[in-house]
Amino acid sequence: MAEKYQVRKFEPVNNSSYQFFEVAVNGKFQFQEFVDNLKDEQRDLKKLNAIYGYMDSLSPSNLLPKTKFRPIKCKKCKNVYEFKKNDIRVYVILERPDVFVILGAYKSNQDLDIKKIDKLFNGFEM
Template sequence: MSKFALENIDLVKGPIRFKKLVIDGSCQFDAFCDQIEHEGNLHKQLVGLFANMNQVALMKRLPATKFRDITPAREHVKEFEIKKGDLRVYLIKEEAHIVIIAGKKSGQAEDIRTFRSIKRRYLDSKAK
C-alpha cells in the first residue's frame, strides 16, 4: 500500500492553501515542474500556470479556459483542472486544494484517468 503525504506549495500564496501529494516519498508535480524547467521550451507556460494557481489561492475568479470543475456526476470530492497553454494541473478540494498530478495537453485523457486512480487510492487511505 502506498504512503501518502501532503506538502505545501511554497510558490502559491493566498488564503486558499495549495498542497502537493507525495506518494512513497516522490511527488509527480515536482517531477513534472523539473522536467519542464529542464526542457526549457514551456517555461513561460509553467510560470503562467503558477500565476493561475495564485489567482485561485487569492479567491479570484478565472474563466473556464483557465480553471474548470471536472467533477463527474455523483462524485463527492470536487475535481479541478488549471490550465495554461499546453500545461495542465489536476487537483481536488478538501481542507486545501491538493495537487495530484500535472501533465501536458497531449496526454490529457490518460492524465485524467491516472489522476482519478490516484485520487481514489488517496481517499481510500484516509478512510482507513
C-alpha cells in the same frame, strides 16, 4: 494496495484565500517529476509561471474563466480541477480551504492522466 499520501507546502504559490500543498503518493511527488522532465524547459516554465499566477489569484470571490481553471470529470475522484495554460495542465483537488496539487501533464495525455488520477487518488483524504 492502499496508496499512502504525504503533503508538503507548495512553495510557488502565495494565496491569501487557500493553502496550497503538493501531494506525494507512496513517496513520489508526481507534480515535481513532471517539472523535472519538461519537454521544452524554458517555454514550459513560462507557462507554469502563468499557472502559478492563476493559483495566486484563485479565491471564492474571483472565479477564473474556464480557459484557465475548470472542473475535471473523474469516475472515482471528487473535486478535481485543472489549471491550464496552452498545452500545460496542473491538476488539483480542491478541499476548501486547501488545494492539493496532484499532477502536472501535457494536454495530449489528458485521458491517460485522468485515469491515473482516478487510480492514485481514489479515496484521497487529508
